[in-house]
Amino acid sequence: MTQPTAAPTATAISKPLHIPALGHICGKTLLAAGRPQCHYFGPLPYALPPTGQYRWRKPRALPKGYSYGTKERPGVYDRPARQCPQPVGPEGRVPGQPGRRGWDEDCLRVKVWVPAGEAPREGWPVLFFIHGGYLQFGSPNMIYPATLLAETPCQCIIVCPGYRLNLFGFLASEELLSESGDGSVGNYGFWDQRTALEWTWTHIRAFGGNPDNMTLGGYSAGAYSTFYQLSHDLFNPSPLNKNRPLVKRAIMHSNGPGLPPRPLTTLQSQFTSLLTNLSIPPTLPALEKLSRLRSLDPATLLQASTSIPLHEFRALADAHFVPPYLFSHQINDGAFARKLQQYGVQIMLGECRDENFAYGNWRSARVHDLRSMEERLCADYEGRAVRGLLREVYCRDGGVPKLPGKRGCRGWREAFGVIYADLQVHALERGFVRRLVGAGGEQERETGVEDWVLVDRVVPCEESAEDGWTLVGETEEETEEETKKESDHEDSRRSSSVGHLIHRYRIEHLLSCVHVPPGWGVTHGTDMAIWFWGNGMPGGLKPDEKAKMRRFLQPHWDFIKGADVADAWGTHARGSEDGRLMRTLTPRGDVEAWRDGEGDWERGSRVWEVVRRALEEGEDGGEGAKARL
Numbered sequence: 001m002t003q004p005t006a007a008p009t010a011t012a013i014s015k016p017l018h019i020p021a022l023g024h025i026c027g028k029t030l031l032a033a034g035r036p037q038c039h040y041f042g043p044l045p046y047a048l049p050p051t052g053q054y055r056w057r058k059p060r061a062l063p064k065g066y067s068y069g070t071k072e073r074p075g076v077y078d079r080p081a082r083q084c085p086q087p088v089g090p091e092g093r094v095p096g097q098p099g100r101r102g103w104d105e106d107c108l109r110v111k112v113w114v115p116a117g118e119a120p121r122e123g124w125p126v127l128f129f130i131h132g133g134y135l136q137f138g139s140p141n142m143i144y145p146a147t148l149l150a151e152t153p154c155q156c157i158i159v160c161p162g163y164r165l166n167l168f169g170f171l172a173s174e175e176l177l178s179e180s181g182d183g184s185v186g187n188y189g190f191w192d193q194r195t196a197l198e199w200t201w202t203h204i205r206a207f208g209g210n211p212d213n214m215t216l217g218g219y220s221a222g223a224y225s226t227f228y229q230l231s232h233d234l235f236n237p238s239p240l241n242k243n244r245p246l247v248k249r250a251i252m253h254s255n256g257p258g259l260p261p262r263p264l265t266t267l268q269s270q271f272t273s274l275l276t277n278l279s280i281p282p283t284l285p286a287l288e289k290l291s292r293l294r295s296l297d298p299a300t301l302l303q304a305s306t307s308i309p310l311h312e313f314r315a316l317a318d319a320h321f322v323p324p325y326l327f328s329h330q331i332n333d334g335a336f337a338r339k340l341q342q343y344g345v346q347i348m349l350g351e352c353r354d355e356n357f358a359y360g361n362w363r364s365a366r367v368h369d370l371r372s373m374e375e376r377l378c379a380d381y382e383g384r385a386v387r388g389l390l391r392e393v394y395c396r397d398g399g400v401p402k403l404p405g406k407r408g409c410r411g412w413r414e415a416f417g418v419i420y421a422d423l424q425v426h427a428l429e430r431g432f433v434r435r436l437v438g439a440g441g442e443q444e445r446e447t448g449v450e451d452w453v454l455v456d457r458v459v460p461c462e463e464s465a466e467d468g469w470t471l472v473g474e475t476e477e478e479t480e481e482e483t484k485k486e487s488d489h490e491d492s493r494r495s496s497s498v499g500h501l502i503h504r505y506r507i508e509h510l511l512s513c514v515h516v517p518p519g520w521g522v523t524h525g526t527d528m529a530i531w532f533w534g535n536g537m538p539g540g541l542k543p544d545e546k547a548k549m550r551r552f553l554q555p556h557w558d559f560i561k562g563a564d565v566a567d568a569w570g571t572h573a574r575g576s577e578d579g580r581l582m583r584t585l586t587p588r589g590d591v592e593a594w595r596d597g598e599g600d601w602e603r604g605s606r607v608w609e610v611v612r613r614a615l616e617e618g619e620d621g622g623e624g625a626k627a628r629l
Contacts, residue, residue, distance in 0.1 A: 014039050016074045019206040023067035024074035029116070030146045036116035037150035043081045043109030043162065044068065046199035047192065050164060051105045055294050056176055056188060059108055059195045082107045084165045085298035086137040087306050103298060107162040110196055111140045114207050115155045123210030125156040125561045128200055130193060132220025134362060135314055136166045144536030152533055154557040157209040161196035163189045167305045170313035172264060173271035175286035186267065186316035193225055194232065201246045213562045217251030219528060224255045232321055234339040235330065245343050249559060252349040253531065254524055255424050257432050259381045259611055260327045261315035266382060270310040277304040311363065312379045332612065337436045337498045348559060350505030350582065351425050358524035359424060360417015367416045370395055376416060381423070388614035393607055394419050421524070422607070430596065430604025433579040437499045499577025500566045503559070506582040509589050511545055513537040548589035
């Protein structure tokens with residue numbers, strides 16, 4: 001994902017802003033051609049620094065009496081975000097001194113972007129947006145919404161939190177568990193995001209925002225985070241909001257549930273490998289091991305962490321933030337869908353056509369055969385699930401799997417990108433949606449890679465002068481009585497299904513301001529320039545692109561505002577709420593509704609089922625779990 005580089009022509013100091021209980025601040029007003037684009041404040045602390053003895057502990061909310069500044073001397077917050085220490089480059093290289101300029105473990109801060117106009121009576125809608133980066137790198141500086149707020153009807157406050165990444169955010173072990181005091185361990189990055197979300201809900205009125213109209217969203221690892229934040233919000237309603245969820249909607253761009261998080265037993269092995277790499281004897285007392293780790297500088301820790309077998313630091317099924325039964329019970333047994341219905345929470349999620357090319361470039365240099373493929377995937381996912389998927393879905397004959405379509409992969413590294421993108425986005429998005437809408441069952445059809453197709457465009461949407469969308473083939477006239485019957489049926493159906501709460505999309509169009517390596521196409525991250533109206537890329541959108549993007553994005557903007565977009569999205573016509581339709585931005589920039597091909601849809605269910613069985617069998621349960629490739 002490319003960092004935004006464009007900048008407004010000028011800035012001006014914003015008017016002082018008073019945040020009750022936190023004091024007074026100044027930000028800046030971004031100008032273009034002398035006219036305000038938006039106001040910016042940040043990075044504002046939402047928690048105390050997680051440094052020293054507080055490294056690898058849950059975030060500490062700002063205490064009573066904490067002040068950003070006084071009326072006479074308001075705090076000035078007009079700078080870029082601080083970055084959690086992180087590796088750089090596709091192979092996770094640890095930078096030298098020049099690359100560390102933005103590093104700061106004191107990264108628990110938010111960037112707040114506010115429209116330049118007068119806030120509506122009820123307050124601005126709020127988009128709480130989490131940046132991506134595989135949970136290993138990135139910062140809120142990856143998002144630049146000034147042009148979006150200045151040029152489009154997307155008038156909302158955008159809050160982008162910084163959070164702990166890689167081993168700083170997701171290290172876990174029995175030693176850390178024993179000192180936690182409340183039985184929680186790991187997932188510190190998720191707890192950071194939750195603390196930032198609660199800060200936003202509590203204080204956003206001071207910026208003109210409406211906390212009762214908040215959308216949670218994210219890209220890539222930010223979408224993965226969004227899924228876990230949403231599940232936590234649904235099943236742990238906040239006392240801040242009368243024991244109801246804080247968010248009304250969720251957007252998951254190019255990621256989602258992914259594979260279920262790993263257990264502590266796996267992450268204990270990761271922790272031990274890290275100690276060994278740092279020459280810290282694993283036999284030392286627990287507190288001594290933690291003390292030595294906390295005494296090391298970030299670069300030393302990162303250097304050691306990127307060269308161990310399990311070099312990806314990700315979520316843990318900790319029974320506090322992430323319940324171990326989230327997939328097996330809450331999703332598969334329908335509890336997740338019932339919570340969506342209960343609170344009326346809507347989900348928007350989707351994909352880019354060529355996700356695999358960018359995904360295949362992430363720490364894949366050593367993938368050259370089936371064994372190294374397994375080892376690389378096990379750095380991210382639980383081994384039982386990885387082995388089951390390679391054996392039953394992707395590499396059933398032991399050879400290089402096929403790409404979607406007829407062409408085989410050109411080597412193992414490309415195959416890794418295909419599988420990685422499938423598990424991060426394509427297959428598990430479909431498995432998740434199918435579970436939510438109730439179309440899946442325990443027994444799924446055996447579907448192999450030779451059945452893969454991209455999409456069958458069998459139900460295109462066309463503009464209608466009356467309501468904006470109509471499904472081709474539904475042009476016959478209806479009597480008033482028939483219309484009423486259909487409406488009553490629609491209301492009844494919607495009350496018993498979550499299909500109308502799920503809005504899928506697919507991106508097949510590349511904007512002119514986005515540049516990727518030859519052959520990568522519409523790959524992972526390229527659509528950030530669509531959602532954020534150029535996202536600060538030099539040149540931005542051309543006039544003809546703006547016209548097409550407005551047509552595609554208008555329901556997305558309405559979604560953030562809180563409108564019911566089931567009709568405008570164009571994929572919820574009668575009989576089509578099985579989750580298979582996607583609002584698609586075509587290669588030409590047109591908007592159509594495309595229906596998933598049978599191979600893609602069934603493969604999603606097949607992958608979901610294989611993962612479920614692999615995790616239920618347990619490490620020593622059954623020959624399937626014991627088998628090794």
